[in-house]
Amino acid sequence: MNGVVRQSWLVLRHTTRVALRQKTGLVFGALQPLLYLVLFGPLFATVGTWEVLVPGLLAQLGLFSAGLAGFGIVFDARSGVLERLRVTPAHRVALLLGRVLGSSLTLLLQSAALVAVGYALGLRAPLPGVLAGLVLMALLGVGLAALSNAIALTMNPDLFAPVMSTVVVPLTLLSGAFLPMSMAPAWLDALSRATPFRYVVEAVRDLFAGRYLTPAVAAGVAVTAVLTVACTVIGTRVFDRANA
Amino acid sequence: MIMTSGLGKTFPNGAEAVRGVDLAVEAGEIVALLGPNGAGKTTTMRMLTTLLRPTVGTATVAGHDLLADPRGVRRRIGYVSQGGGIGPADLVGEELELHALLYGMRPAEARERVAETLERFGLAHLAGLPGGALSGGQRRRFDLAFGLVHGPSLLFLDEPTTGLDPQSRADLWNHLRRLRQERGLTVLLTTHYLDEADALADRLVVIDHGAVIAEGTPAEVKGGAATLDEAFLALTGRSLRDGGGDGEDGEDGGGADRGGGGGGADDTGASGAARETAGRRGAE
Numbered sequence: 223m224n225g226v227v228r229q230s231w232l233v234l235r236h237t238t239r240v241a242l243r244q245k246t247g248l249v250f251g252a253l254q255p256l257l258y259l260v261l262f263g264p265l266f267a268t269v270g271t272w273e274v275l276v277p278g279l280l281a282q283l284g285l286f287s288a289g290l291a292g293f294g295i296v297f298d299a300r301s302g303v304l305e306r307l308r309v310t311p312a313h314r315v316a317l318l319l320g321r322v323l324g325s326s327l328t329l330l331l332q333s334a335a336l337v338a339v340g341y342a343l344g345l346r347a348p349l350p351g352v353l354a355g356l357v358l359m360a361l362l363g364v365g366l367a368a369l370s371n372a373i374a375l376t377m378n379p380d381l382f383a384p385v386m387s388t389v390v391v392p393l394t395l396l397s398g399a400f401l402p403m404s405m406a407p408a409w410l411d412a413l414s415r416a417t418p419f420r421y422v423v424e425a426v427r428d429l430f431a432g433r434y435l436t437p438a439v440a441a442g443v444a445v446t447a448v449l450t451v452a453c454t455v456i457g458t459r460v461f462d463r464a465n466a
Numbered sequence: 467m468i469m470t471s472g473l474g475k476t477f478p479n480g481a482e483a484v485r486g487v488d489l490a491v492e493a494g495e496i497v498a499l500l501g502p503n504g505a506g507k508t509t510t511m512r513m514l515t516t517l518l519r520p521t522v523g524t525a526t527v528a529g530h531d532l533l534a535d536p537r538g539v540r541r542r543i544g545y546v547s548q549g550g551g552i553g554p555a556d557l558v559g560e561e562l563e564l565h566a567l568l569y570g571m572r573p574a575e576a577r578e579r580v581a582e583t584l585e586r587f588g589l590a591h592l593a594g595l596p597g598g599a600l601s602g603g604q605r606r607r608f609d610l611a612f613g614l615v616h617g618p619s620l621l622f623l624d625e626p627t628t629g630l631d632p633q634s635r636a637d638l639w640n641h642l643r644r645l646r647q648e649r650g651l652t653v654l655l656t657t658h659y660l661d662e663a664d665a666l667a668d669r670l671v672v673i674d675h676g677a678v679i680a681e682g683t684p685a686e687v688k689g690g691a692a693t694l695d696e697a698f699l700a701l702t703g704r705s706l707r708d709g710g711g712d713g714e715d716g717e718d719g720g721g722a723d724r725g726g727g728g729g730g731a732d733d734t735g736a737s738g739a740a741r742e743t744a745g746r747r748g749a750e
Contacts, residue, residue: 229568236564244555298553301597303561306551306612309515311541312568 226319229312233320234327237294241328251290252332255283259336262400263343270401272345277426278399279340280333280359281419285390285397287332288366291325292374296382299375318371318461322454325367330360347430354434355426358446362422365450368457375460397423421445467493467620467652468514470532473523474676475509483509485676486523491654493619496646498667499656502704506676507656508548511624514654515545528620541569544613545622550605551612552597558608559584559593562615569616583615587641603634610641621645623655627662639666660694674702 241248258279266275298304307317333356337345347355374382396403396410397419403411414420425442433439468491475484484506491497499507512518514527516536524531530538552558559580566576584590587607592600600608606626613621623642627635643666645651657663663670663684670687672680680687680701684694691697698704 232564232567236560239560240556301553302547302549302551303553303556305517305547306545306565307568308517309540309543309545310565310568310616311537311570313537 226313226316229316230319230323233312233317234323235320237321237324238327241324248328248332251287251328252283252335254286255279255336256339258282258400259339259343263340266400267344272340272343273347273430274402274427275400276337276340276345276347277355277430278397278423279336280355280426281397281423282394282399283332283336284329284359284362284366284422285394285419287329288325288363289370289390289393290386291322291367292370292372292382292386294325295321295371295374296379299379314462315458318368318457319454322364322367322371322457325370326360326363329363329367330356333359345430348432351429351432351434355429358422358426358429358442361450362446365446365453368450369453372453372457372460393417393419396420399423402427418445418449467491467495468525468527468654470514470525471523473510473513473520473525475506475513475518476521483676484513484520487673487676487678489525489671489678491652493652494646494650495668496642496653496655496666497669497671498663499654499671499673500658500660500663500698501656501673502658502702505673507673508624509676510673511545511622511654511656515543515622516540517545528618542618543620543622544616544618546609546613546624546626548624548628550609552600552605552608554596554598556597557593558589558595558597558600561597562593562608562611565612566615571616579615579617583611587611603630603637606630606634606638607641610638614645617649619650620652620654623653625656625658627657627659635662642666660698664694672698672701 259276263272263275295304308314337347337352337356370386373386377385396414396417398406398414399419403414403420406414421438421442422445423442424438425440425446428434428436428438428442468489470487470489472486472488473484474482474486476482487506487510489510499510501507509518513520514525514532516532516539520532524533526532527539528542530536530542532539552561562580562583563576566579567573571579580593581590584593587610589604589607589611592604592608597605597608610623610626613623626642627638630638639662642651642653646653655666667684669683670681671678672687688694688697691700
């Protein structure tokens with residue numbers, strides 16, 4: 223049997239192997255949120271709580287790690303690796319899914335590390351809440367990585383890095399990652415509601431506070447699910463089309 | 467093994483890269499597509515390997531309909547692109563094993579086939595290296611290993627020896643001849659080296675401006691001309707040798723179809739240096 227599931231697994235295993243070998247990449251992808259955690263967290267903790275900050279930094283991590291996952295495919299397109307894989311009978315969906323799941327797994331490892339460091343600094347979130355939050359992040363990672371790959375394949379590859387690393391900054395800020403958007407002026411609050419990541423951050427904050435069945439959690443789960451499905455569909459379409 | 471009828475490609479920007487190519491390649495043949503830069507060789511190759519969808523015409527490749535059953539085609543063919551397909555940081559042995567597994571081989575079978583293929587090309591001792599550590603000739607042999615690890619009956623080679631030193635070229639030719647002899651491998655290759663076509667191919671198909679302008683054995687294509695060069699000049703009004711140095715980068719398709727075409731134009735490092743060598747050789 224040589225179906226989509228097996229092929230996705232093969233590609234996932236391969237990308238994970240490569241990612242684990244390049245440990246610097248793994249660390250650098252998580253470096254920005256970790257720096258915020260260590261150098262901004264103690265400051266934030268004087269007015270807020272770690273349970274509010276860490277979910278925000280998780281969203282930042284998601285955007286910087288999975289959101290920029292398309293870098294990899296730019297390299298593979300340039301070196302001809304992508305084309306070599308496209309000539310195998312592997313389903314093109316599997317070539318994308320394996321990659322995207324690999325990015326999500328990387329994000330999960332980085333998120334777990336971030337939470338662990340958070341714990342060392344003073345975070346006291348209940349385990350079920352943390353686990354639920356990580357699952358949500360992994361799901362978001364799939365969607366973001368799929369979208370990132372789709373953008374990387376559509377856009378001028380030279381522009382991908384500067385454009386995307388700029389785009390993730392306002393998305394992070396508008397998610398209320400660093401300060402809750404409830405403190406924002408009305409216009410900023412309204413703008414923030416138009417971006418999906420705010421809902422994810424608010425859901426994870428509730429989960430980290432031990433509140434599981436709240437409207438915010440429901441909204442966050444719904445937004446993440448829709449985003450992930452939509453982005454994966456877009457990703458597969460683009461990936462399938464990019465070379466006929 | 468290959469049968470096309472009126473195969474053509476017009477890119478969305480209106481450029482007609484290939485206009486109605488009829489091609490017939492028998493099992494066990496080595497056929498060379500010969501033509502100046504931008505003639506449509508690579509586009510033809512990319513259509514036949516399912517990487518590019520033809521806008522007109524039909525084709526049967528390795529027993530499968532190109533348009534109706536592209537995965538069936540992919541299962542039976544091997545393809546080595548101009549730029550190859552090895553990332554500078556990828557461990558070549560590991561990549562080759564994934565490649566084999568994607569063809570549906572069981573893990574044990576894949577390992578065996580990988581070992582056998584590496585052995586054949588004298589690459590076993592290099593399997594643990596990253597792509598960036600290989601010389602131009604080694605890279606090209608690895609590219610060939612990727613194209614053959616699953617035992618295809620038909621192999622497509624796009625400019626297989628561009629940028630290689632004479633010894634590596636001769637070595638690659640010998641490998642191909644041996645594969646044909648031992649396994650009855652069918653090969654369709656593009657080249658802008660006339661000596662390569664002359665030395666390797668049973669039959670030449672000369673393409674210019676996206677259409678076939680001559681076809682036959684090297685002797686037939688030569689006709690009354692003393693050399694293939696002269697024959698070529700008479701056919702196209704151009705000499706392959708003049709522009710032949712770094713011919714690949716301008717080749718059609720690459721720009722219009724950036725998803726995968728980048729391999730030829732953008733790669734760096736060893737092959738870039740190798741290409742310069744080719745440029746110098748071409749200028750001599």
